[in-house]
């Protein structure tokens with residue numbers, strides 16, 4: 207997939223006046239439409255049936271598709287993912303749910319040692335159209351075991367595709383792409399975005415995996431952000447534009463594995479400065495990978511080191527008094543951008 | 555073993571301390587004074603109390619996401635608990651853990667746990683340390699019915715059995731894991747059936763009866779102390795509130811009638827009726843115990859409310875132990 211296939215900036219937000227859905231609603235609609243279209247798609251996970259998922263992601267599916275295709279499972283993350291792997295190898299197209307992204311760690315053997323590698327180890331003979339859905343992100347005082355952003359760990363494992371949608375529109379289109387993909391994909395909703403709304407076409411559409419979206423064009427600096435950090439970066443960009451005339455170009459890779467390096471590098475070559483924003487811990491995070499790739503491919507274009515705005519190196523604290531300082535927000539993103547631009551940072 | 559009058563008073567006190575603490579926490583949660591998730595223990599008080607009264611102070615406990623009751627029953631300081639639930643600096647974990655990670659290592663309460671199945675292996679490790687040291691301390695794993703479906707639980711129980719470790723496994727079967735009824739996710743009617751598969755003794759007790767729980771725990775603890783390995787207790791019980799938060803009725807996954815039926819068997823009411831009718835403890839004494847505990851809870855709420863938010867400078871402390 208090449209960056210030239212990327213839709214021009216702005217097309218991700220479809221026609222104004224179009225119907226709006228919440229982030230969760232967009233996901234839910236994708237599930238309904240996919241399951242109506244393909245009898246081989248089923249969903250399994252804890253409380254996905256009668257309850258419709260603890261956050262409501264799967265609401266109504268059990269009523270329409272019954273417990274054959276909408277399966278309440280025991281609390282057994284390894285077996286849930288394993289169920290998906292086995293069913294996928296046997297020809298179905300499973301969607302399996304891990305309630306919180308933190309529980310990826312409970313299922314990591316099945317994800318990293320099994321799902322990711324079967325095809326390769328079998329000499330290409332296995333096909334794994336498996337989608338793992340989960341919910342990540344901090345900011346809800348859910349503490350250290352219910353708030354993590356673990357995408358860097360998943361990205362590190364060859365064979366997995368990792369998707370971090372930042373809007374209702376993207377969530378629906380990327381979910382469709384995940385389910386139709388014949389590889390194991392993990393799509394991570396952000397828990398703080400469930401209620402955010404945006405335009406979403408009613409028909410089924412697909413956003414290709416591995417293609418970034420230029421969310422905002424600008425000449426002064428590139429801001430690479432994904433998931434909820436896109437929204438925070440957009441807030442920062444708006445303020446910087448209004449108050450200081452600084453124009454940020456926001457690039458949302460949408461999938462972090464595969465990563466659309468081409469679009470990121472093209473933007474960096476244009477603006478000559480780049481920062482990466484993520485909720486995950488800074489050390490060993492996606493920011494490090496993106497910084498490395500940018501310096502490999504655009505070293506001569508850079509006027510400053512690649513900046514990283516991310517969570518500090520600690521587990522996620524419970525208290526709002528601490529968590530508020532942990533998760534990057536528009537203010538910290540602005541400060542990081544100004545620093546990379548070599549401009550004075552207010553209050554610093 | 556007939557419980558002594560002191561034991562009866564102790565059972566009553568611990569149950570009531572849990573109940574009144576939890577009700578106060580629930581009210582604060584409703585009033586948006588408590589951030590995050592709140593998994594209330596109300597309804598299940600007889601289990602934690604019965605087991606903890608039977609335990610020695612040096613015996614350890616590993617707990618679950620529904621862990622306040624275990625800490626209170628182990629003698630937890632209500633003020634530090636309330637402050638922790640509010641995310642305040644004077645809380646048990648200085649605001650870093652909250653409801654799901656509350657602990658008091660000085661009381662040998664090894665922590666609530668946000669990961670279902672996460673606690674049982676830790677109790678097994680504590681049991682291993684006890685045996686290794688050659689003391690007769692026992693560790694207790696509290697866990698829900700739903701958690702017995704996860705790998706970590708099976709691995710831990712089998713290991714404890716294979717290594718003949720001094721561990722007491724206490725399953726609090728409240729018939730639900732979140733919003734899913736137990737019968738949908740296991741093909742057995744009694745969780746205790748699993749014990750046979752590990753080769754350890756298992757018993758079922760009425761989890762609404764603190765005395766029955768106490769007696770079963772005494773036996774299991776004695777067996778472990780004597781070096782005869784683990785025991786599995788299944789306590790049949792019920793949580794009054796929703797999985798999380800303070801709603802009790804009007805839920806899709808259980809009927810209001812079911813909730814009301816269980817409430818008729820309320821562990822505290824039943825206990826009070828029993829001891830007063832037997833002429834063991836007077837109604838006046840029970841009432842004054844209640845008043846004392848309510849005052850302690852009120853003071854805990856005030857303590858929590860007056861405690862400051864943790865200082866930002868603590869954000870990055872406690873990640874590692876500093877080495878000289």
Ligand SMILES: Cc1ncc(C[n+]2csc(CCOP(=O)(O)OP(=O)(O)O)c2C)c(N)n1
Nearest residue numbers: 281620668669670698699700701730731732
């Ligand atoms: C590994 C893992 N999976 C899922 C969850 C979400 N979750 C929290 S509590 C719970 C239900 C636990 O049921 P049970 O063990 O019966 O305890 P109860 O809540 O009834 O006390 C679930 C599924 C979790 N915290 N950890």
Ligand SMILES: [Mg+2]
Nearest residue numbers: 698699730731
């Ligand atoms: Mg349960």
